Amino acid sequence: TSVTWTLLLFVYFNFSEETHSFKNVPVKGLEPQKPIPKKFYPRFTRGPIRKPEPQKKGGKIGNPLGNHEQDPVKGDIDFSPEMGMIFNEHDQEVRDLGYQKHAFNVLISNRLGYHRDVPDTRDTKCKEKSYRSDLPSASVVICFYNEALSALLRTIHSVLDRTPSYLLHEIILVDDNSEFADLKKDLDEYIQKNLLKNTKLVRNEKREGLIRGRMIGASHATGKVLVFLDSHCEVNEMWLQPLLTPIREDRKTVVCPVIDIISADTLTYSSSPVVRGGFNWGLHFKWDLVPLSELEGPEGATAPIKSPTMAGGLFAMDREYFNELGQYDSGMDIWGGENLEISFRIWMCGGRLLIIPCSRVGHIFRKRRPYGSPGGQDTMAHNSLRLAHVWMDEYKEQYFALRPELRTRSYGNITDRVELRKKLNCKSFKWYLDNIYPEMQVSGPHAKAQQPVFINRAQKLPKIIKRGRLYHLQTNKCLVAQGHPSQKGGLVVARECDYNDQNQIWMYNEDHELILNNLLCLDVSETRSSDPPRLMKCHGSGGSQQWTFGKNNRLYQVSVGQCMKVVDPLSYKGYVTMAICDGSLPQQWHLES
Ligand code: LR7
Numbered sequence: 001t002s003v004t005w006t007l008l009l010f011v012y013f014n015f016s017e018e019t020h021s022f023k024n025v026p027v028k029g030l031e032p033q034k035p036i037p038k039k040f041y042p043r044f045t046r047g048p049i050r051k052p053e054p055q056k057k058g059g060k061i062g063n064p065l066g067n068h069e070q071d072p073v074k075g076d077i078d079f080s081p082e083m084g085m086i087f088n089e090h091d092q093e094v095r096d097l098g099y100q101k102h103a104f105n106v107l108i109s110n111r112l113g114y115h116r117d118v119p120d121t122r123d124t125k126c127k128e129k130s131y132r133s134d135l136p137s138a139s140v141v142i143c144f145y146n147e148a149l150s151a152l153l154r155t156i157h158s159v160l161d162r163t164p165s166y167l168l169h170e171i172i173l174v175d176d177n178s179e180f181a182d183l184k185k186d187l188d189e190y191i192q193k194n195l196l197k198n199t200k201l202v203r204n205e206k207r208e209g210l211i212r213g214r215m216i217g218a219s220h221a222t223g224k225v226l227v228f229l230d231s232h233c234e235v236n237e238m239w240l241q242p243l244l245t246p247i248r249e250d251r252k253t254v255v256c257p258v259i260d261i262i263s264a265d266t267l268t269y270s271s272s273p274v275v276r277g278g279f280n281w282g283l284h285f286k287w288d289l290v291p292l293s294e295l296e297g298p299e300g301a302t303a304p305i306k307s308p309t310m311a312g313g314l315f316a317m318d319r320e321y322f323n324e325l326g327q328y329d330s331g332m333d334i335w336g337g338e339n340l341e342i343s344f345r346i347w348m349c350g351g352r353l354l355i356i357p358c359s360r361v362g363h364i365f366r367k368r369r370p371y372g373s374p375g376g377q378d379t380m381a382h383n384s385l386r387l388a389h390v391w392m393d394e395y396k397e398q399y400f401a402l403r404p405e406l407r408t409r410s411y412g413n414i415t416d417r418v419e420l421r422k423k424l425n426c427k428s429f430k431w432y433l434d435n436i437y438p439e440m441q442v443s444g445p446h447a448k449a450q451q452p453v454f455i456n457r458a459q460k461l462p463k464i465i466k467r468g469r470l471y472h473l474q475t476n477k478c479l480v481a482q483g484h485p486s487q488k489g490g491l492v493v494a495r496e497c498d499y500n501d502q503n504q505i506w507m508y509n510e511d512h513e514l515i516l517n518n519l520l521c522l523d524v525s526e527t528r529s530s531d532p533p534r535l536m537k538c539h540g541s542g543g544s545q546q547w548t549f550g551k552n553n554r555l556y557q558v559s560v561g562q563c564m565k566v567v568d569p570l571s572y573k574g575y576v577t578m579a580i581c582d583g584s585l586p587q588q589w590h591l592e593s
């Protein structure tokens, strides 16, 4: 295996030489960018795979660990922390504008290029499986609005690179009337130059939102199976065959891959635990641990698991069945709710929804949605109201109990959807709760008891690498909290060192976190990189709390791509800030061990 691995690395580096789009691109009014030294390219090593484990049941929508704050960057690849290094103003602009427009690190995304290797996060038993060769062919539908070109192209190429061509009927791109002119132009140009195999581009004349957008995409499709993906995904090794297999066996089976995590700040790809979809009475999607009863069986960890709901973006479904089942509710706008609607509909109207542990697709999990709706409406509420009125029977009261203000809100005409429900002879919402999601707690007259058993393993704490004071070499001062070290949001400054003061002791761990006096983590603002570093609750999701010690004693911040320095070394104030790494004295630090 080490031979193949070396080969892979070799191929990767050679490949990246040609495809990195940042190379020598002249930019208006700015110097051409310096090519990134090879050592900053991400390296993929085969370290032991550490699977992040969920700590608690559920959480808000976000990554499959339940919430964004547990998104682990640590994990399957030894990522190159300095991939986001800022060398000049142009880099800074790409990064900052990228966060504004896309809410992830576009500088790194661009540097990665359109093809990259991702760690194979499948269980080893998946790798031994073989799949029949007469699987149905797939139309992959990718709907996008104002997407970063490099992320979109990486999504497309990951599909082209990792799908056998006899299974890939076509890729259908739906541009949902994106506003960024450069995206339109660059995409057109790219498609013209690089004939993308079996790829069609459809452009919406007005913004439709992802729900009608997908319906439009599906209406152009001619493959046997529809596969939907978000526009910032990367599919993994052998992702499609395990999705198509259960659909071939039963056309009313709808399947989702396990959604791996691509960090918004570092673009590292890491494995997700196998969890399943649920929801709460606010009609928000959430991840649940898998009940023990679902995990028993001869196939063990590789067996498909029944899921009460889907996250929404990534799934495969027989195309004719999608049409029979009523596609989506075209009265739903922009974003939100359609995932629960289709999940309820699948289960209540005679289908089933499975998560396939052997199929893995990465998705960039952002901390905020970078776009709104055209009129600023809360489309999530509008869409949820429609789904509650059509599908939830008397249980819609659970929603209204939490959102009383929505009780009288209008939600448009739902006659067609109500008729659809009748025509398909769908079961009641009570049946769905009793049979598909018995864990759901109902309050009031419908209340039931009984909590099922969930598996829960403790999360491993990151190993401590060093523990000691953090010296500023030029001034011989130590980095300390300006106020009390337990105060969240407090600034840090360089002050006289005091050997007896616990409040000057930093811990540096394998997740690259710097923790002061065992309390708070050194942190920067990702969106306002000009803000000085501060102390914040450790969130364990890397990015803004990841630091590395490098050449010239630099202290590098992974998410802003800059180095920490003392602003005015001669001043007693000792203020610190982030700046472009230049190896100068004010930027030199030493962590004692
Ligand atoms: O107006 C729009 N038009 C679009 O074409 C708004 C969005 N879109 C596109 C967008 O560019 C993207 O490709 O639609 C896709 C999904 O939008 P995101 O990425 O902003 O959504 P999300 O990942 O934040 O949200 C999740 O929930 C949504 C509810 O409507 C959709 O179902 C998303 O597909 C879904 N994403 C996933 O399931 C990925 C895993 C996330 C989790 C958990």
Ligand code: MN
Binding pocket: 230, 231, 232, 313, 363, 364
């Ligand atoms: Mn998404």
